[in-house]
Amino acid sequence: MPPPPPSAPASHHLRLWWRRRGRAGAVGATFAVALLATALLLALSSYASIVFPASSGRRGPALVGLTLVRRASEKGALCLDGSAPGYHLQGGSGSGSRSWLIHLEGGGWCRNLKSCASRQRSMLGSSRYMEGQVEFTGILSDDKSQNPDFYNWNKVKIRYCDGASFSGDVKDELQNGTRFFFRGQRIWEAVMNELVVKGLRNAKQAFLTGCSAGGLATYIHCDSFRALLPKDSRVKCLADGGFFLDVEDISGRRTMHSFYSDIVRLQGLRERFSHCNSNMDAGQCFFPREVVKHIVNPVFVLNPAYDAWQVQHALAPEASDPQHSWLDCRLDISKCSPKQLGILQGFRKELHDAISEAKQKRGWGFYINSCFVHCQSLNSLTWHSPTSPRVNNKSIAEAVGDWFFDRREVKEIDCEYPCNPTCHNLVFARPFKI
Template sequence: MPSLSTSSAPATHQLRLWWRRLGRRGAAGAAFATALLAAALFLTLSRYAAVPADSTSSPPSYGHRLPTLVELTLVDGAKDKGAVCLDGTPPGYHFLPGFGDGSDKWLLHLEGGSWCRSFESCARRKKTNLGSSAHMDRRVEFVGILSDDESQNPDFYNWNKVKIRYCDGASFSGNVEDEVKNGTSFFFRGQRIWEAAMAELLWKGLARAKQAFLTGCSAGGLSTYIHCDDFRALLPKTSTVKCLADGGFFLDVEDISGRRYMRSFYNDVTRLQDVRKRFPHCSSDMEPGQCFFPREVAKSITTPMFILNPAYDVWQVEHVLSPEGSDPQSLWQNCRMDITKCSSKQLEILQGFRKALLDAISEFKNRIDWGMFIDSCFIHCQSMNALTWHSPSAARINNKTVAEAVGDWFFNRREVKEIDCEYPCNPSCYNKVLDEPYKED
């Protein structure tokens, strides 16, 4: 996923990269690097102290300390269980132990990254971090809802936190026994990956959690809808267990050419990985892809759930509303990259898209223990970014950031059913501007 753009790259970012390269070169070098980082951070904060945060300029680099880097752990014994990535490598996760009164509390995050719908697209995916642990970063930054910085993540900073890597191509839901498809070895084992990862984390302490929170972004948000009740069932009845899906409420709507592109896409995914059997809630007259949409999955969820979604989801505008092939004259090219460049007619269509989202979630609005935060921003996934989760530049509804709203809901401080007004009404929104087609992390 492209990072939020700034007018220039902060010096701290460049030095952070240099720090990683420095790695293990010795104490003297490390001490020197620490001094340089401190100086750069001071200069960066000084530079941004006088810059007002408004929606017309790029957001400032907020003054959090550098994110904690967390090592990759491969799931032990995963291959013996057949719980493997698309290419047969073991799945992985990053675990940051909690501390203080967060030692018996757990927050799990399911990584996103779209899906693969054919043998050809899954073959390409096998050569990336989204299909093979051999290509995954060995260390990742924990930011946003995973941060251990209290100023960035006030309610969950000291919890045990886990980022579960996504490498199966079907939101942790496929379970195909056959290993050879189309003359090539493929492993469609997302359900087994989920089960193997949970077993290992339960052993590491999750089984004793007094409070537990399952979260996910994008395709990981869909995974959260799919596995929310499964997660609840793994933990003691006395535990407080809730779920949050960020940018994962994908819509079954017509695109600008009148096709239901996303339903067709999901039909391919569910057939390829035999996912239909995973959804007993689906009626026999429904297409298999329909069962994969959150609106259908969520109907059977009994665990408290929080729906976090922008009304103008930048990924969905590009891939659901105006996908490839729907716009042969490229009339939507500018609009899908920058909402400020949409014509009045295009904005009218976007308002219709927002209405479709509100209609789809309306049945869940009446569930007392559910929460929601639907802002009017042009963005995708807001819990995994320091700026959009909780910072002076973060979008607000009723003067609450996403982090504050989620915390209020999780700890029952108030009911949270926040529905923003139509674009461009919210001046606190940071609207993403793309310079290339949107790709996820």
């Protein structure tokens, strides 16, 4: 069975439009988005900047340079191809000079040597292909109007190039005669050590965030992040679009379970996870439902109830739909039939059931909206703008800020689709090819 997407060639072009329910034409014309290069990284782990009209008066997002980890080879902290991993650091100022926001980039996973070899030739497996500068938008923005609570913090985007959510640590480099470096855990440790020296150790408050595969990594590393900081500092975590579900697809197979089992075996993750006991099979260890049971530090779960990536690759993957009866629904939720919508409502219930135990955790927060999107914290339109999605009249940024600073308890659970007219739902122009 084909896997959920590792990465696509850099020449692959995927066009997406935001559609707001009830005024799709206007929003679609105003906020067209072209996402290029590695399709999973850009289309499914984060969104490129929205193109605003020239008359909007908005200034462009900050461009932040790439820093490669020093002496990466000595530390064994290497991308899949053996190159040094990297991160982008923007210094804080004023009241935010001793506050840190760390973001773990997403971009899927590779389940076998073939797919990992493909990633070695992309920014998802090699710093040789990473951009020298990236835009900081959404929760990383330095514009107070777009990011009111975190705009002047020290902000870091850690690039993702290990293929297993910053969690593997395989000593052997040779796999079937080819060199692969499964060193995500060492990358995490090496970057954290550099940031500690650069001021993280003196942080009064710190926030670990991540999107998609980086959201899963946030669950995995939340408690170890807390351990790096002073005991009297405020430290919390945010996982955006990272609560992947162990569900049956429309053909009755467990596509994601099989995929995760391969990752765990390939990168030796069973031995890495203390929560992975002998009663679990390999794939089960990697699902957030199991990981979160053992997290002590407070986490904010930001997820759409109809996650576009999971609908396309876990619930209704192309391999499970040989008659293409789900094609239109996979591209545009507004084109789903009543029967398909019923299945999507069942998927929403699976998410609610999966997070039920986490809901009881003290100090945790939730924002589950009824939108057909994936990651929402890295895009200024969905994070915080006059037209942002809202639940109980709160944008995502407002809800997250309220929770982080203990201004109120935040457990926002939206009603069923299509109840929320503020959603910006993704519309895919053509099938997403793997």
